[in-house]
Amino acid sequence: MGSERTQGPVWAREAARRRTTLTREAIVAAAIKVADAEGVDAVSIRRVATELGARAMSLYTHIERKEDLLDLMSDEARAKTLVEGELPGDWREAISAVARCTREAIRRHPWLVDLVSRRVNVGPNGLRHGEQSLAALSPLRIAPEWKLRIIAAVDDYALGFVIREVMQRETPRRYAWTEAERDALMRPYLRELIDSGEFPHLAPLLTDGTPGADGENGADDTAGDDFERGLRWMLDGIARDLLLD
Amino acid sequence: MGSERTQGPVWAREAARRRTTLTREAIVAAAIKVADAEGVDAVSIRRVATELGARAMSLYTHIERKEDLLDLMSDEARAKTLVEGELPGDWREAISAVARCTREAIRRHPWLVDLVSRRVNVGPNGLRHGEQSLAALSPLRIAPEWKLRIIAAVDDYALGFVIREVMQRETPRRYAWTEAERDALMRPYLRELIDSGEFPHLAPLLTDGTPGADGENGADDTAGDDFERGLRWMLDGIARDLLLD
């Protein structure tokens, strides 16, 4: 830690030195722990180092730049976006399983949305995701580039959905708002906008409960239903266009 | 500028003081200019201040925190996501026009993707976008919450698509790669992955040209075609589900 340097006799400390030798894996794991707990902005070289009982510069033995660490975190977290076990035989079920896995992984590591839009991701697990998506569509007898287009469309929808979902869930935490505080801060602003008359369609929806912003993610998984519905819509459109239904 | 402090005699400089008085609008405009030219990471308080011929702390008279500046930039840029003039009467055409506008605006201000995933956006122009989307669906005789679901699905797809698109276009710039450099750096990595045999479906697609990563955005707007196709798929699925076709 650096602040507890004089804690206990030398030899005891000596045994603890060269603890779990600093490894790339340990660094990535520690960084992910920090990001999970406090968001990606809390991930700094110094912070991760202290987390591991090391000094900042020691990390640079295993990692060239901080950006590399972020890429490694991304790819590590993306391991969880892979469907385990056999994929369903039906292509729609299979690609849906992949998309669901993507959503779950990002929900577990919300900071991923900050990274996907900022860093290119072609790590091993990113490619495995591509491979798995292609495998999901392997029963289809269409040209490979069409499979890529389908995958892109489904990925796009899933990413967009999860970004919106995660942001709605994370916003109170990032701003350190309670629900009451948010209401107190937003209500006058919303009222002013409603009263302006500029939002004839929107106004009636704003008066009764902020739409879609309920942080209830409890038993009634409405967000999950929304995700499934959008996915179904997209797949319906695809199936119809390619005469696959 | 700050570096030219000793340029000319005092009294001459004195005349130029109190130039175009620092305003919130000027600050936001300068910040957007910097972000357009060099990315959102280049937007620092000091940088924007220099751009305006002011000192860093002067900005804090008009802006409380840097985050506020980012929010203001977001909303300002979102003004361009609004369809000008009358919306088409057909709901599909109307909502497509809105989505296309979203895409165009983000393509013009690529840094927007870094902000949408990081900051909540309920600025006036964000709300105007919601209002316009609802207006686009006003011909539909369905419950308001279904309209919101449709809008969410379309927005999600559009956002996901544009994020992927922008990232593909911006990556070479961010990494300061030429195409040749990228090839030189990526090829051995890709070859290794292909040779590993772990990617039976992906491998054949990787050998001939990196798929979808062509930065050609020239006359043949393939990305635009892809966007339209995915949008059509989504709308087809929606229309079919709601028996609106």
Next chain:
DNA sequence: CCGCCGTTTCGTACAGCGTATTGATTTTCC
């Protein structure tokens, strides 16, 4: 015209960031 006052601008300072450099230490291998 002067002097006052609220607003705006600025200089300075602090803690934190990523990381280059250098030097000390430990581990590995012959």
Next chain:
DNA sequence: GGAAAATCAATACGCTGTACGAAACGGCGG
């Protein structure tokens, strides 16, 4: 054992956002 390589630590530089207090300004009543 001793040389070579890997690892770790300390210091330092330039950057960041911004708290604080002093300065300069514009509009005002006298």
